[in-house]
Amino acid sequence: MRILVIHQYYGMPGRACGSRFNELSRLWSEAGHHVTVVAGTIQHSTGKVPEQYKGRWNTRERDGKVDVWRCYVPELYGKGYLGRAWGFFAFMFSAASAALRAGSPDVVIATSPPIVVAVPGWLAARARGARLIFEIRDLWPESAVTTGVLREKAVLTRLLYRLERWSCRVADRINVLTPAFRDDLLRRGLAPAEKIICVPNGADLDQFWPGPRENAVRREQGWGDRFVVMYAGAHGRANALGQLVDAAERLRDRPDILIATVGDGTERARHERAAREKGLTNIVFCGEQPKARMPEFVNACDVGAAVLQDNPTFRTVYPNKVFDYMACARPTLLAIDGVARAMVCTDARAGVFVPPEDGRAIAEAIRRLADDPVACAEMGRNGRAWVEANAARQALAARYLESMKELVGTPRAGRRPHESAAQT
Incomplete structure (x- = not known):
């Protein structure tokens, strides 16, 4: 054909x-x-x-x-x-x-x-x-x-x-x-x-599979032993990454936690500037990375974040990135309601939901995840099993x-x- x-x-x-x-x-x-x-x-x-x-x-x-x-x-x-x-x-x-x-x-x-x-x-x-x-x-x-x-x-x-x-x-x-x-x-x-x-x-299971957390990406990025919540994807208006900057500001008292973003877009410079003006050292913008390295980046993090604008239209979408997080057995922090919430949190039992554009709720969820490695590991295993069976x-x-x-x-x-x- x-x-x-x-x-x-x-x-x-x-x-x-x-x-x-x-x-x-x-x-x-x-x-x-x-x-x-x-x-x-x-x-x-x-x-x-x-x-x-x-x-x-x-x-x-x-x-x-x-x-x-x-x-x-x-x-x-x-x-x-x-x-x-x-x-x-x-x-x-x-x-x-x-x-x-x-x-x-x-x-x-x-x-x-x-x-x-x-x-x-x-x-x-x-x-x-x-x-x-x-x-x-x-x-x-x-x-x-x-x-x-x-x-x-x-x-x-x-x-x-x-x-x-x-x-x-x-x-x-x-x-x-x-x-x-x-x-x-x-x-x-x-x-x-x-x-x-x-x-x-x-998810392409030939590329995205569970790998060691301690890898070359974690060493190169200087993440050390910190609990890393990573957002991977576009940095545009619809992604509303200001909510991650807000969460980072509320997590100043947790030096063991780091928020990292990977990707590029029209709003990246604005969010980087906001983080600098606030004096935040617990959020980093890693920029665009080669496609071949993305599985290693996902494995280097502890939690994958999927966030969008608080917009009723986005209740209808499945964010592409959550499939990659689940394929690598990483739990998802999901600030998107609707069908994505049903898939990740109910069907796959592979993550936690927080209201979109609510920096306080995101920060509190990150605290809970960082303090509960057993739950994180279970959600990671659930996500991998669900992707193998369904996606x-x-x-x-x-x-x-x-x-x-x-x-x-x-x-x-x-x-x-x-x-x-x-x-x-």
């Missing part, structure tokens, strides 16, 4: 990033399928364009067995919200040109956000007679509205909501990453239940692949029963 993925944030080799589709694409190609990815040229964590892509509309390269087309995104993307909006629409056009040059797929997966990926996805599927899967990794534009990036009544916002409705209508299948997304689509009448599948995120990336890749095979083998609406998708 020939699979075309349109994903603006498909990770660049060796860079820290959300690597879900890097791993899915690798697993599908290793299973004998031809995978092509149409991706952007912006390094998501920094908002910058690497030198080899500057001034180029499309750049073709390889990522192992995967064929990758890097498509133009202007450097204005990293300069405020208007720049980012322009970057999304520029990618829509550059991705469309690459998608139409990328052969004849059987299935096209357009994964959002940004929601504009649905346009090149539809064009490629329509031009080549392929089936289209529209994937929703985040409810967009709703999350942009609730975080204050877009105004609810703005013309652009209304247009994006129309694009969301159109994307759900023209897709042959919709994959959602959480059951809450499915419920939202059904509630708003955007798609019938039989059109929606749910293949969530997970192994290899099993999810196979499930996604089976959904694609079933879709390709199903006649389109209006086609005579004996006609297959391969005959179009």
